[in-house]
Amino acid sequence: MASNYSRLEMMVVAASRLLRNGERVLVGTGIPLVAAILAKKTHARDMVMMMEAVAFDSNPEALPFCVADPRAVYRTTWTPTSAEVMGHFLQSGKIDVGFLGGAQVDRYGNLNSTCIGPYHRPEKRFEGSGGASDIASLAKRTIIIMNHEKRRFVDRVDYISSPGWKCRALDWKSDTMRANVGLNGGPYAVVSTLGVMKFDEQSKEMYADTYYDDLGVSIGDIRGMTEFEIDVSRARPMAPPLPEELGVLREKVDPEGIYMRY
Amino acid sequence: MDRRQKRIPIERVSEFVQDGDCVWLGGWTVVRKPFAMAYELIRAGKKNLHLVNNPGGPETDLLIGCGCASKSETNYIGHELFGHPYNFRRRFEQPESNKGFRHDDWTVATGSLRIMAGAMGIPFIPTRFLRGSDILNPEMDGFRDLRGVDPKVPKRKFMMLKDPFWEGEEVVLIPSIRPDVCLIHAQEAGEDGTVRITGGVFLDYYAAVAAKVTIVSAEKIVPKRALETTREENAIPGEAVDAVVEAPFGAHPTAVHGCYDNDPWWFRDYLKASKSEETMQKWADEWIFEPGSFKGYLEKVGSSRLAKITADPKLLYSATIKRRLDKLEEVN
Known part of the structure; x- marks a missing residue:
């Protein structure tokens, strides 16, 4: 049976389902914005959506x-700066969820949005990580959303822009668990175009939690599109949208297809 | 300078900026960027600027592409969803295009704290961010060969300190940002320098106070008297501003809340041109040098395009522009 929705749509819907009503969510630019607005317009109407630049x-x-964007401050009651949103609310541990994209993710949920290849002579240099590192460091939990490709789900990211569960130690010569460098929270899920990955309670390594069975995705696809050995033994089919x-996604959130590319 | 009359013509902006200066560019990525003033710096042939912002947008990529900058220090340089900052990228992806250009990566939160520290006149500020990431990795410090050599660059990127007052947490000390010049574009400014900004001040207040010289261009210059009522809407006191410039559409092609939106046609053309040194130079000749002035530039953009991007008076953005570059319709 042919499905009438895409993997991109399923990814956005799956991510929106992870946001809970009443939470304070700090949202990054791009697809996270689409999923957060979808959550606000469906099951999480009282979620407080915050953006690092100004929108509270x-x-x-x-x-x-x-x-x-001026669209983000339409009918808001407070327009702070990033010094308040990030320097005050986030740094003091008052943000429930950070919601981010990235170019590469590894088995511990470290994110790279800085460069591919050696830092000083990169093959690809990106715009930079904006506020992602701050959000991944001190939000109570972090949700990551990105396309599932082997070059993106890598054994080791080329550069840790945003620390995951096992990141750089304070000597910057070795790796250590994030609690040892004083960070809050940690990656909660990686929502991809194949399924939703979570992190093992004990080992803090990524495993497949659900896969988009209804779209013809198999657990073999997740293993095949992930550079490191990923545990798929716990994976269950994801309920379709x-x-x-x-x-709501098609008609109210992104009718122009700016992010969804309709 | 007369404390009550700080108005200057736009042609004089470049007199306030010296080669090698550390220049803060206000606004945020594709919003309220000081484009009219950036074009002036390019026409004046400024060199070796050290660009700081939080974060950078097309103005930063353009100044890099036009050879005005030798350093950038920020968390992001880009055009958001419009496309990639090809001039900036080329400096690193193609070694023959680098020409000694250096970039130092930071984050939104720590850039905010650093410019706030600059405004306070303190040399550094502690933070709980940055631990665990490669942003502080000494092997990946983009300014490592400039530290202790270049007076505009902090002698070190950071230092760890065990909190001596409370629980003893290992925090990071990061240097303040000390701009020589701060360039801001706003909706309104008084003749005395008072600045009114709506829809998000970003870090502009802190940068204006931190910088040695602050110049503000505005859609409209008004008498000081006009800004005395509803003073809560004023973002920056006139005492922190050295000169004001009237420049309607002065942030074009970036958006100004309540005034105009992003110009998608500009982004389409610029993105195409910025892919190589040759086409970039051609673009700069056509859009910056040949028009000769910001007025000439706006005439080249054309009134129908400016009308298209004008903000809806209630929504404060344009409800009609299309932001998908692959689906843009021509406008004449």
């Missing part, structure tokens, strides 16, 4: 193009 408790009518979720 954002309720946009139109999809913002970035976290500083509800008509309401798809309808």
